[in-house]
Amino acid sequence: MGWESSEGPVPMTKDRLITWRVSELREWGIEPSCFMNYNKTQCTVNLPVTIYKTPDSVSISTVNHNGPMMEGNQYELQCDVLNVAPVQYLTVNWYKGQTLVDQTIFTDTIKTPVSKTSKLLIRPDRADDGAQYWCEAKLELEEEGPQPPPTAPSEHLSITVYFGPIINEAKLPSIVSVFRGYPLVIVCEAEGNPKPTISWSVNSTDIVYSETLTITESTPEDLLCIANNSVGSTTRRVKVSIQDSDCPVQLNPQRVVVKFGGPVSVDCSTYVSHKGMGWESSEGPVPMTTDRLITWRVSELREWGIEPSCFINHNKSQCTVNLPVTIYKTPDSVSISTVNHNGPMMEGNQYELQCDVLNVAPVQYLTVNWYKGQTLVNQTIFTDTIKTPVNKTSKLLIRPDRADDGAQYWCEAKLELGEEGPRPPPTNTSEHLNITVYYEPKINHCQDWSPTTGTSLNSYPNSYSLVGNPHPDISWKRESSLSQLNASILLNTYDSDQYEIIASNEHGYSTCIINITVEYPPKLNCSEGYEVKEKTPFQPPCVANGLPKPDVSFYKNGKLIELPYNPKWNDSGLYQLTASNKHGTVNSAFVLTILYAPVFHASQDKFVVAEDSNITLECNSSGNPEPKMSWSFENKTISTGRRRITLNIKKATSTSAGVYTCSAMNQFGHHEKNFEVEIRGNPPNYIPIITVVALVVALLVIIITLLICLWIKKKSTGSYQIQPVNQYEMRPLNNGGKC
Incomplete structure (x- = not known):
């Protein structure tokens, strides 16, 4: 036995164990096989080898686009995977942040490294500004491959999304009251990308480019805030109401936002002479003073309903200006849960998620944001005016599909406390809720299969394309029998047929009909020898068909012979037959015996002798089977024999002259050969005459x-x-x- 391989072949040995070993395997299409000479034939078993190579690089880019993206437009992202093999096991996963958003599976069967491209269509909105997309190449090399599967991620592609301005109407009321003699600063804020330019239209000709605008009693009644960027523009109209005031004091700031238990400090000032001014408050009151500036200060503000006011004695009366105070408290906790449901969710069903925000104040500034991964999917705003801490709940309806299996939902409580509040706004987030989505099976790639003998149905290469949750159970049926099969049983040469794959779980099933062609190496069952009649076409009868159909070669003395073979009478000998396909090669030697009619070999066939001479006639022939031979003379058989027969004529006389016939006969023919015999008498004696003549002449x-x-x-x-x-x-x- 031994190993045949283009790398690391192992010479034949009589040991019972032989190891194929290559220190650095570098041939992509290698097909090593172990052979053994057994029962006068050679059998071969091929070793399936999968050589893989991780990508040289994985990169992400935008297609036909540079720079920021416009909200609502569609764009294409491209993931380039360079020099990876084999591509049939490659999956490209697309992520936005940590959320899987798409997958690309490849089915090419080429074994050598290739470069592949996957594309993703996106339509970003303003919530995607700053989102990070990336792709990952993963080689799912099945059970025999490395675990976990080799992966190669790209760099992160941060996208910038341009969107038109939106003015924050909560911070800019549509009606503003101004006390005569007391200027008021109003602010116009807008969100947009690029950052909007803010301007105020004070009248038809005066434009003020600023987010803030100081309004006085001389300010026109109608103002227009304009927010503009390269994407678009928006406006908000503000009506100014001028009111007379009898209290000439000004607070700085005019409104305060304080964290519960935090410090606060506000100045109260006047520009007129007075007889005393001070602060009235349930915490930190300030006694009356004749100064023109007096400060209210509390180191730890803990009274939720506090309403401090600055008073001044002026023109024989006392007037008061109240300070709006907002005390806030971030939540004790923010948690996420499912409502009336535990465990996995069913694809297509509706479920309710709940976000619980505990002890937050004031709730009128609370916004609960819902996220799936890094994507904002919903918002809840509260309008309650209660100032003390309360518990609030926000709910989200979802209808998950299979792409949501493993998705992470979470919620965020944000206190939008206005311009005077902290920046960025205080936020508290919940933990992430991982959802499991159960869905019925689906076989994504249903393709015919050509395994080799000894392969089990469990080895079907497209099993990786089977999806379902819980993971489906696989069963097989052979269409010709409709009986369920044991998928671990090894296929043999008689198992080629149409099969049905049934993938099922508790939520449904999916079926797939494929044709399985069981391939196998050639076999030879040659006898030690064969007989064939000369000039009759000979086709070796001992080739057991392999799949693919084997190439058959026929040799004699190392020389290739074309089939069918028409042998001549003298072509008997040792022959070799070779049958090969992609799964192996077998050889067998046998003796081919040619059957033929008798053939006469050259010999003397005409004799002229004198009387009394001895004559030997020899008739030599060959044939297969060995011919029967006979001599006949004048239509009478005079002698019989085999192969070589001799006729001896002693002291021939005139009656011995004539035609003798040699006959040779076997089951394939009858041939004759004639021999002619001529007898002559004794010549006259001329010696005495010659002697006399000579004497006379002398x-x-x-x-x-x-x-x-x-x-x-x-x-x-x-x-x-x-x-x-x-x-x-x-x-x-x-x-x-x-x-």
């Missing part, structure tokens, strides 16, 4: 030779004189001569 030659010699002797007989060669010719001296 005798004639001798006779002729003798006659020539005699003739020559007769002609050369005589005497000759010999001279020097250079002077004389040779001449005969006589007529004699000798042969």
Whole structure:
């Protein structure tokens, strides 16, 4: 057994345990498999490997927009997640403050790192000014992945929301009374973004650019406060009422706001001569004095209904000016709760939340603000005029949906005590109330699935898209049988079918129909050998189909052979078959035996011999099965045998001449081969004749030779004189001569 892998392959071993190990895995599409040679075949089991990579960066930005946003307009935010893998496990969560406002799930199956973008549409209002949006990339890598899942947040995007001015009408009454001889400062405040510019229209031509305006008895009867910014403008009309006053004193400040038990100090002054002035009060009265300035002072003011007044003796009479005093107390506690309900809430039902504010005063300045997360969702204002501490309750109706599961509601008690009050206004907040919303299941991604054998239904990869609260129970049904299945049982090659997923909880159910195609590696069940007739197409019968359909390769002596294969009579031998798909490869070797009709091999087939000669006729053939052979002569069988058959003819005679037929036959054919034999008689004896002829010829030659010699002797007989060669010719001296 061993491991096949593009990284860290392990050579084959006979041990019973073998470990695949890679110190730094860097191949995204790696598909390691463990193989084992078993029962004369090789089987393979693939290891599913998920390689993940957290993003290089997660960033948030606005799309096609820079700068502040306008209240009521729609804007698009974008979250860019760079180089993350695998994207099918990526979820992008959108937050406003700490409140989850949206999610984006990706279903791409690409394994290598990619960059992804999620977008969020928002329509901000003035309560969103300064809100912080951010996004978070989370890799939900299932049970085998790291816990908690890897997350990467973006920076926070603080948005600025521009909105038109709103004048604070509570601080600017529509009618203002001014005592003659006593100037009065009135204030126009407005909320807006950008900060509004405040101006006063005193008459048709005079414009005063200031939040404050000092009015006197000469001030026109009608005033107009104008609040303006780049978004818009608004106005408030103020009517001035001039009244005569017989009490020439002025208080500074003209109204005080004091925390219960806190110190207070107010000056009373006059610009006329008098016979005495002082303060009357149930706490901290000031004896009469002839000074022109006298101060009322209390170190710890604790009387709720106190009504101090400054008096002056003037023109033989006494006049008095009262000081408005507001004593406030912040709540002992602010708490939030549900009304007539405990535990989780049902999606779509209506529920009532209650905010209890204990011992707060004065209640006419109390505002209770309701928040979901960081978003202001409602306000309650009270108009009671009681000055002493009271308990107040504010209620909020909500109809939660599944997006509200885990939402945090809280309330805030705020005392808006006017210009003279503390800045910022005193606030007390409740704890956060986390709500749990129960809702029926929903399967967001219902997609067909192609698992491998040995995979359980519990491994369905889109289980992460299943939502419901409480968490749904999952059951499976096979459409062909409609029986409920055990989801932990491992799928086999016969389990491809249409299945129904049922997600259910106590509040409902959701179903999903998917096609499951069970994929598996190829299998070979080859025998040790096969037989096939020559020139007949051969397709290996031992490939058990895998899924996906395997690629089949056929080899002989390492050479690839195209299928179907039409073997020749001499192609018997050892062959190898290989079947492979993405789940594995198997090999098997077997012997292929070719069946064929008899074939004659070359041999001498014509004989010419003399009588009495010995002749051997050899007939050699092959075939599969081995052929039966026979010799026949003149239509009579004279000999039989197998494969190679020999016919011996001894001392051939003229009757041995003729055509001999060799026959070879098996179940695939019958062939014949003819052998021709020719017999010739003994040749005549020419040796004596030749001898006689030779003797006669020799005798004639001798006779002729003798006659020539005699003739020559007769002609050369005589005497000759010999001279020097250079002077004389040779001449005969006589007529004699000798042969």
